[in-house]
Every structure is written in C-alpha cells, then in structure tokens.
Amino acid sequence: MSGTVAAPTELAIHRVGARRMGFFTDTTVCIxxxxxxxxxxxxNDLPAxxxxxxxxxxxDHTGDLSASTWRHVRFVELLEPSPELQQEAIGALPAxxxxxxxxxxxxxxxxxxxxxxxxxxVCKHCTNAGCLDACPTGALIRTEYQTVVLxxxxxxxxxxxxxxxxxxxxDRDPIDGRAGKCTLCYDRLxxxxxxxxxxxxxxxxxxxxxxxDLVGQAERRVAExxxxxxxxxxxxxxxxxxxxxxxxxxGAFFLLxxxxxxxxxxxxxxxxxQENVLPATAAAIGAGLLxxxxxxxxxxTAGRRRS
Amino acid sequence: xxxxxxxxxxxxxxxxxxxxxxxxxxxxxVADHDSATRDDTPALGTRGEPASWQRAAEEAGVELAxxxxxxxxxxxxxxxxxxxxxxxxxxGAVAAANRKMRSGAMPEPVQGPMIHAPVWTxxxxxxxxxxGVASGAAFAALAADLxxxxxxxxxxxxxxxxxxxxxxxxxxxxxxxxxxxxNMLRIFKPRSPMNLGAWCLVAFSTAGAGAVGAxxxxxxxxxxxLGATEALLGCYLGSYTGVLLATTAVPLWARSRVFLGPxxxxxxxxxxxxxxxxxxxxxxxxxxxxxHVALARLEAGxxxxxxxxxxxxERRLGRAGEALKYGTPSRLFGAAKTLVGTGLVxxxxxxxxxxxxxxxxxxxxxxxxxxxxxxxxxQAGKASGLDDEAVALTARAxxxxxxxxxxxxxxxxxxxxxxxxxxxxxxxxxxxWSHTIGRVSLAVERVINARR
Numbered sequence: 057m058s059g060t061v062a063a064p065t066e067l068a069i070h071r072v073g074a075r076r077m078g079f080f081t082d083t084t085v086c087i088x089x090x091x092x093x094x095x096x097x098x099x100n101d102l103p104a105x106x107x108x109x110x111x112x113x114x115x116d117h118t119g120d121l122s123a124s125t126w127r128h129v130r131f132v133e134l135l136e137p138s139p140e141l142q143q144e145a146i147g148a149l150p151a152x153x154x155x156x157x158x159x160x161x162x163x164x165x166x167x168x169x170x171x172x173x174x175x176x177x178v179c180k181h182c183t184n185a186g187c188l189d190a191c192p193t194g195a196l197i198r199t200e201y202q203t204v205v206l207x208x209x210x211x212x213x214x215x216x217x218x219x220x221x222x223x224x225x226x227d228r229d230p231i232d233g234r235a236g237k238c239t240l241c242y243d244r245l246x247x248x249x250x251x252x253x254x255x256x257x258x259x260x261x262x263x264x265x266x267x268x269d270l271v272g273q274a275e276r277r278v279a280e281x282x283x284x285x286x287x288x289x290x291x292x293x294x295x296x297x298x299x300x301x302x303x304x305x306x307g308a309f310f311l312l313x314x315x316x317x318x319x320x321x322x323x324x325x326x327x328x329x330q331e332n333v334l335p336a337t338a339a340a341i342g343a344g345l346l347x348x349x350x351x352x353x354x355x356x357t358a359g360r361r362r363s
Numbered sequence: 364x365x366x367x368x369x370x371x372x373x374x375x376x377x378x379x380x381x382x383x384x385x386x387x388x389x390x391x392x393v394a395d396h397d398s399a400t401r402d403d404t405p406a407l408g409t410r411g412e413p414a415s416w417q418r419a420a421e422e423a424g425v426e427l428a429x430x431x432x433x434x435x436x437x438x439x440x441x442x443x444x445x446x447x448x449x450x451x452x453x454x455g456a457v458a459a460a461n462r463k464m465r466s467g468a469m470p471e472p473v474q475g476p477m478i479h480a481p482v483w484t485x486x487x488x489x490x491x492x493x494x495g496v497a498s499g500a501a502f503a504a505l506a507a508d509l510x511x512x513x514x515x516x517x518x519x520x521x522x523x524x525x526x527x528x529x530x531x532x533x534x535x536x537x538x539x540x541x542x543x544x545x546n547m548l549r550i551f552k553p554r555s556p557m558n559l560g561a562w563c564l565v566a567f568s569t570a571g572a573g574a575v576g577a578x579x580x581x582x583x584x585x586x587x588x589l590g591a592t593e594a595l596l597g598c599y600l601g602s603y604t605g606v607l608l609a610t611t612a613v614p615l616w617a618r619s620r621v622f623l624g625p626x627x628x629x630x631x632x633x634x635x636x637x638x639x640x641x642x643x644x645x646x647x648x649x650x651x652x653x654x655h656v657a658l659a660r661l662e663a664g665x666x667x668x669x670x671x672x673x674x675x676x677e678r679r680l681g682r683a684g685e686a687l688k689y690g691t692p693s694r695l696f697g698a699a700k701t702l703v704g705t706g707l708v709x710x711x712x713x714x715x716x717x718x719x720x721x722x723x724x725x726x727x728x729x730x731x732x733x734x735x736x737x738x739x740x741x742q743a744g745k746a747s748g749l750d751d752e753a754v755a756l757t758a759r760a761x762x763x764x765x766x767x768x769x770x771x772x773x774x775x776x777x778x779x780x781x782x783x784x785x786x787x788x789x790x791x792x793x794x795x796w797s798h799t800i801g802r803v804s805l806a807v808e809r810v811i812n813a814r815r
Contacts, residue, residue, distance in 0.1 A: 213539020233539030279452030322758030340624025344598025358657035
C-alpha cells in the first residue's frame with residue numbers, strides 16, 4: 057500500500073496504526089461441519105436460506121454465497137467422476153465381494169477417482185475490489201483494516217456490485233432489497249474480537265489475524281504440505297509475484313489442493329472496473345463524438361444536395 | 364416412559380414434499396422468507412436507521428494490532444510442538460506452486476457457481492432505450508441547429524426531453540430500495556460508471572429542460588447553447604450504459620468492452636433520429652425536406668454501423684459469445700436483426716409515392732429493433748453470467764500473452780493510493796452533502812414505509 061501519485065481516491069476510513077486484517081482458510085483441515093456458516097448467521101442476524109439439496113445430487117444444501125449467506129462451506133464432490141475418468145478407472149474397480157462380506161468402500165472410492173473436498177468460501181476483501189469500485193452510492197467502503205464493508209444504511213440496492221464481483225460473492229437480497237456480504241465482522245474487530253466464523257471453526261481451518269502474519273503462516277503451511285508429499289497444495293490469493301496477483305492480493309485467501317475452478321474460483325481475477333473502465337469509456341465517448349459528427353455530416357450533405 | 368402404554372405416539376407431521384421444479388423451489392424460498400413472516404428485527408437499533416455499530420463504551424479507545432489479537436491467538440490444536448507448519452519455504456517456492464496450480468489443465472466440468480448473474484430486470488434495458496432515444500434526438504437537434512434548421516431543432520429538443528423524462532422513473536423502479544434513490548448523488552465518483560451516469564442524466568435533463576424552456580421563451584441563443592451542451596452530454600448518456608455493462612465480470616460484456624459503448628451509441632443515434640423523424644413527419648414536415656432526408660440517412664447509417672460492430676464483435680468473442688446463440692437472447696437478437704434489416708430494405712428500396720410511408724415504417728422498425736437489441740444485450744449478459752465454463756475460460760484468458768498489453772499500473776485506475784480528500788473546506792462541504800443526502804434518503808424511505 058505505498059505510492060505517492062495521486063490516484064482516484066477510494067472511500068476509506070483512515071486510522072493511524074491500524075493493520076490489514078484477514079482470513080486464511082486452510083481447506084486441508086476443513087471437515088465441512090458448517091459451524092462457520094451458523095456462527096456467521098447468528099452473529100450477523102442473517103435469516104436462514106432454507107435447507108434443500110440443490111444442484112443435482114450434492115450434499116451441499118447451501119449452494120452459494122448470497123446476501124444472507126456470508127460464509128458458505130462449498131462441498132467439492134468428485135464422487136461422480138467424468139465419463140473419461142470412469143472409463144479409465146473401470147479396470148481398476150474392485151470385484152463385487154461375495155455375499156456376507158463387506159465391500160472395501162475406500163478402495164472403490166479410490167478406484168473411481170473420487171474425492172470430497174470442503175472449502176469455506178467467503179468475501180475475499182480484495183485489494184482491487186470490483187464491488188467497491190462499482191458502488192455508485194458510497195455504501196461500500198474500505199475500512200481501516202483494509203477490509204471492504206457495506207453500509208446497510210446507505211445501500212439503495214442498485215445491483216451493480218453483484219456482477220462486478222469476479223468471485224460471485226456479493227448479492228442483492230430479493231426481499232430486503234439491499235446488497236449484503238461479509239464484513240469480516242467489522243463490529244467485532246472494533247472491540248478486539250475475532251470474527252464469528254473464525255471463533256467457531258473447530259479445526260482452525262479458518263484463521264484470522266494480521267495479514268502479514270497470516271501470509272507467513274500460510275506459506276509455511278504450504279511448505280509443510282509439500283514436504284509431506286501433497287504436491288498440489290498452493291495458496292489462492294497470497295504469496296504471488298506482483299504480476300500474478302489475484303485482484304491485487306486477497307485479504308481473505310485460501311490454501312487449496314486442486315485447480316481453482318474445482319472450487320468455483322477463477323484462475324485469474326481483477327476488479328472489472330480497473331481492468332475495463334478506461335478503454336471502454338474512451339471507446340464509448342469517442343464513438344459518441346463520431347455519432348455527433350455523423351449527424352452533422354448527414355445534415356450538411358442533405359442540405360447541400362437540395363440547394 | 365411411564366405407564367399407559369395404550370396411547371400411540373402421534374403420527375409425525377409431514378415434512379413437506381420437495382418442490383418439483385426450480386421455479387417452484389424459488390417460489391417456496393421467497394414464500395418462506397416473506398417479510399411478513401420472517402423475523403428481520405435487528406438485534407440492535409431500528410430497522411432502516413443508520414448503523415448499529417457502536418463502541419461498547421463511549422469514547423473507548425480501540426487497541427489495534429495487539430500481539431495476540433484479543434482472544435484470537437493461534438490455535439491450540441497446532442502448537443509449537445506439532446507440525447501444522449514447517450520451516451520457512453524456499454524463496455519463490457510458494458509463488459511457483461501457485462502459478463503451477465492456477466495455470467494447469469482446467470477441470471471439466473467447472474464446478475460453479477462462479478459469479479452471480481446480474482439481477483437487473485426489464486426496467487434497465489427499457490431505460491437504456493429511452494436514454495438512447497434522448498441522446499440521439501439531442502444529436503439531431505445539434506446537427507439541425509448547425510445547418511440552420513431552427514424549427515426542426517426545436518422539435519428534436521422536445522423529443523429529447525420527452526424521452527429522458529421516463530428515465531429516472533425506470534431507474535428508481537429498478538432499485539432494491541427505491542426510496543433511497545437520492546443516494547446515487549450522495550457522492551461524485553468518476554470511477555463508477557453508474558455514479559457518473561446518474562450525474563450525467565441529471566445534467567442532461569437539466570440542459571434539456573432548459574433548452575426547451577428557452578425555446579418556449581424565444582431565447583434562441585440560449586436554447587442553441589443548451590442544446591449543444593445536451594448533445595455533448597448525450598455522447599456519454601447514450602454510451603455509458605455500454606461501459607456499465609463492460610465493467611462487470613460477466614464474460615460476454617467484459618469481452619465486448621471496447622465494442623459495447625460504440626454499439627450502444629449507434630443504437631441510440633438510430634432510435635433518436637427515428638423518433639425525431641417520426642415526430643417531424645407527424646408535425647407535417649414534407650419527406651423532401653433536407654432535415655427529413657438527413658435523418659433518414661442518419662438512422663440507416665447508424666443501424667448499419669450497429670450491425671457491423673455487432674458482427675465484428677461476435678466474431679472475436681469466442682466461448683464468451685455462446686450466450687448469444689441460445690434461448691431468449693438468441694431469439695431477441697434474431698428479432699432485432701430482422702426488424703432493423705427490414706427497415707434497411709424499406710429505406711434503401713422504397714421509391715415513388717410509397718416512399719414516405721415506407722420511410723415512416725422503417726423508422727418504427729428501427730425503434731422496435733433498438734428496443735429488442737437493448738433487451739437482448741441484458742438477457743445475454745444474464746445467461747453469460749450463469750455460464751460457469753465461459754466465466755472460467757474468460758478468466759484464464761487474462762493470463763495469456765495479451766496480459767501485458769492490458770497495461771501496468773501506469774495505464775489503469777489503481778486503488779493503491781488511498782488518501783483522504785485534501786483541503787479542509789472541500790472535505791467539510793462534501794461530508795455535509797453526503798450526510799444530508801443520506802438523511803433525506805432515509806426520511807423518504809420512512810415516509811414510503813409509513814404509507815404502506
């Protein structure tokens with residue numbers, strides 16, 4: 057967060073001495089208990105979203121982050137592998153055991169390439185936040201902890217932040233009419249408490265702390281997993297070189313073991329406004345001036361032909 | 364537990380059939396969450412009132428960055444004697460692992476949902492259309508003024524004002540909290556196309572109303588100057604809607620980023636010219652009048668530009684363009700193209716006595732086609748946002764060889780430099796403005812809620 061050039065100012069709360077705070081969500085120790093979801097709903101007074109098994113056969117009954125679900129434990133079920141994988145695995149399937157014997161379910165699962173992963177998804181509190189750039193009312197602000205918070209008394213429900221988020225986090229409540237998303241428990245932070253989800257997490261899959269400390273901890277965790285042979289372990293949103301950063305670095309980042317798309321996360325992301333607004337506006341205003349000139353030309357030539 | 368074993372336990376309540384379809388599920392969800400039955404009483408404060416975030420004790424200092432952050436010490440599960448974390452990794456090892464896993468093969472199928480599709484309803488594309496007609500009419504008014512046709516210019520300025528009047532109504536109707544519409548003007552934020560567009564709409568309508576008023580009063584010079592201002596503002600009013608869509612994570616819109624603005628302004632010019640021409644025809648202007656000829660040419664030219672830009676864009680969209688090819692968006696685009704194509708044929712080939720009628724029919728077709736284009740673009744964006752694979756592929760394409768061309772920090776708006784507004788007076792005035800607008804919004808909302 058350095059720099060001396062005057063840039064378009066962000067709406068932000070400034071407080072000397074405040075540090076960036078964040079979440080480190082380690083999916084390798086998540087057991088999918090959804091205690092974080094419940095704790096979040098309780099603390100933030102969020103209504104239940106109904107409990108239905110959505111999305112064709114998944115055991116995940118939450119489905120998605122929404123205006124009233126700010127933590128969502130995503131179940132990544134690779135129980136039904138792709139046809140190609142099934143084809144590949146058919147030879148490796150264990151024979152059906154004779155009656156009376158129990159089948160070796162673990163071996164069967166391994167034979168079909170099944171996996172079951174959990175990831176507690178949450179607002180990423182991006183450095184380059186698309187929702188924050190989009191918000192026309194100033195309801196979304198950057199706090200002194202470098203988190204992105206929506207002021208519910210200002211939001212008028214324009215809906216622009218919804219598609220402006222490259223991670224599909226913020227949403228508009230169809231009943232309340234306002235947008236809603238994780239505040240990283242701004243109210244708890246103000247009183248020196250950790251966020252409700254991190255407090256509730258029984259395996260410390262969700263860890264909260266000063267951002268720099270968290271990144272250090274996460275990098276050492278990745279090294280430890282690599283040492284143990286989990287070669288796919290990596291960080292999503294932290295520890296990158298500057299040119300590969302996701303949205304300038306994520307305030308809430310993750311340790312994952314599969315390609316990001318498995319978890320519904322994009323492989324690259326940035327604030328759509330910061331990416332597109334300058335070329336798009338230049339093209340738009342340029343075309344507008346061309347249209348005015350075209351109109352003038354049409355009138356000038358039509359007039360000349362008559363005379 | 365006790366005696367009296369003859370009484371059978373009551374039959375369990377039926378737990379309810381699962382809904383049969385997605386639509387039924389959504390309907391049930393909304394019914395379950397009805398504000399009449401859902402308890403949405405806040406734990407603190409009053410609903411609709413500002414902020415329940417308060418210090419536990421007044422004037423209490425917040426101790427920041429405590430070494431252990433209150434009760435949030437590292438887990439007891441993983442102490443120093445366990446191996447949750449190992450020693451520091453080699454420099455660059457984590458970054459290399461991140462790069463490898465993020466650039467590997469993309470899994471099939473992508474496990475969405477990836478992003479949230481836009482929530483905008485019919486008001487938004489209809490607003491795009493009205494705003495476009497207003498901008499196009501303002502262009503026509505300026506051009507007529509420049510060629511000395513003051514009478515047509517006056518009519519065109521009235522068309523522009525008439526078309527822009529429904530715009531704020533539609534925009535307010537689309538809000539989740541319509542009572543708080545004034546908050547759009549709570550701040551001035553050039554980075555947000557929606558905020559800049561709201562200010563532009565205010566300026567455009569003010570200039571437009573002023574120009575029509577000056578016309579009525581016979582102040583020619585003022586009317587011309589205000590009309591020119593209106594046309595210049597129209598360059599943004601007619602095109603910012605495209606910028607607004609392009610600055611989202613929706614693959615179809617984001618990939619069309621330099622095309623959406625020009626396409627939208629072309630539609631705006633065509634529909635604005637068509638509305639002006641029809642109004643002039645209704646007012647009895649002859650079809651041989653040069654303004655009439657010019658407007659006919661302008662609308663046909665703008666439609667040709669629109670179709671050309673659209674087809675060039677469609678060709679370079681790749682996977683993100685799939686959303687245009689199926690379902691409602693495809694039908695809407697097909698209808699739009701048929702409508703404006705028929706209009707073009709009428710414009711180009713009608714001869715003789717039927718020409719006037721044919722040209723009028725063409726203008727109506729352009730207006731209808733323009734409306735279909737607006738709806739098609741918004742619907743296609745919704746479909747594209749739900750297309751998880753397109754979202755994933757579009758994101759991956761950013762890492763490709765073109766990534767460097769997207770520009771370093773120098774060429775784009777960055778949020779790294781956060782500074783408070785300098786100048787005590789300016790800051791104070793801005794804060795007072797925001798505060799007042801916010802208060803008024805809440806008051807308006809309270810009045811609306813009380814009426815209910």
